[in-house]
Amino acid sequence: MNTTAIEVRDLHQRYEDFEAVRGVSFEVARGELYALLGTNGAGKTTTLDVLEGFRAPTKGQVRVLGHDPLAERAAVRRRMGLVLQEAGFYKDLTVAETVDAWRRWTPGAMDRRAVLDRVGLTHREQVRVGQLSGGEKRRLDLALAVLGRPEVLFLDEPTTGLDPEARRNVWALVREMVAEGVTVLLTTHYLDEAEQLAQRLAIMHAGRIVTEGTLGAVLAGRGTRIAFRLPGVRPGELPYASGPTRRSVRADGEAYTVETDRPQEDLRVLLTWAHQRGLELAGLEVRRPSLEEIFLEVAETEKVAA
Numbered sequence: 001m002n003t004t005a006i007e008v009r010d011l012h013q014r015y016e017d018f019e020a021v022r023g024v025s026f027e028v029a030r031g032e033l034y035a036l037l038g039t040n041g042a043g044k045t046t047t048l049d050v051l052e053g054f055r056a057p058t059k060g061q062v063r064v065l066g067h068d069p070l071a072e073r074a075a076v077r078r079r080m081g082l083v084l085q086e087a088g089f090y091k092d093l094t095v096a097e098t099v100d101a102w103r104r105w106t107p108g109a110m111d112r113r114a115v116l117d118r119v120g121l122t123h124r125e126q127v128r129v130g131q132l133s134g135g136e137k138r139r140l141d142l143a144l145a146v147l148g149r150p151e152v153l154f155l156d157e158p159t160t161g162l163d164p165e166a167r168r169n170v171w172a173l174v175r176e177m178v179a180e181g182v183t184v185l186l187t188t189h190y191l192d193e194a195e196q197l198a199q200r201l202a203i204m205h206a207g208r209i210v211t212e213g214t215l216g217a218v219l220a221g222r223g224t225r226i227a228f229r230l231p232g233v234r235p236g237e238l239p240y241a242s243g244p245t246r247r248s249v250r251a252d253g254e255a256y257t258v259e260t261d262r263p264q265e266d267l268r269v270l271l272t273w274a275h276q277r278g279l280e281l282a283g284l285e286v287r288r289p290s291l292e293e294i295f296l297e298v299a300e301t302e303k304v305a306a
């Protein structure tokens, strides 16, 4: 059996004279969760649209479970589940009526009770969709997406606008799907979501993938961060003169972040310096960079390069 579930090769997508996707390539293995992150307008939803068979690529090739999702729609549509950014429900139908309506045209659909149990909405069965909370609507979205037991699930920003508890509930559900062998392609603005769920991820910016791989690989090669607050000291006074070490110091008001590939030595120098001057390094921490920082750096570097 082919172990690749999703394949994107040199995808380009143009809207009239604007090229929204500019040569994107990646693969997702069966049973893997892959996250597409990116700035607003990076091209994530457009990439998903092509994979879902809603658009023909301007150039390049995509395959889902070995098929062209547009030309061979019949072969692949029933094996995919979609959660789109905007859910189109009838507000006046109850949860039960909504699921029943979808079951009618989903061959091999799960029982209504089974699917609602799965997403934790059984107790809301008789409630009208218009009265559900945002988190409950997202869970109903997921219920409809998994109703036909899909092999591949596309989730476009599945937790946008949800409170922390509702997000965690959605994460738990997504983890269950992955544990059962479902392949998931997720787009998100939340870096912690990708950190929590994704086996591999890509950061997109202006139509291109700028970095890709496992979380470890994306973080590798980026220096350790030494962060602290120090009121009343100018950046030039810190004990880090320019030198051969790959190091940078960022100041944001009194908050300093030193990025370094020699954390132990740099920390020792900093602590000795502060001790000799009787200075208190408030909130001192040594940590690896967060995806958030990498994301911002990527966006910043690209802006400078553009």
Ligand SMILES: Nc1ncnc2c1ncn2[C@@H]1O[C@H](COP(=O)(O)OP(=O)(O)OP(=O)(O)O)[C@@H](O)[C@H]1O
Pocket (backbone or CB within 6 Å): 015, 018, 020, 038, 039, 040, 041, 042, 043, 044, 045, 046, 047
């Ligand atoms: N139908 C369309 N016609 C013209 N331009 C479009 C169309 N859809 C998207 N775009 C443009 O293409 C670019 C990529 O949009 P896309 O929705 O794929 O990005 P995204 O990464 O999903 O963004 P977001 O995170 O904001 O949802 C944006 O500049 C957007 O304005």
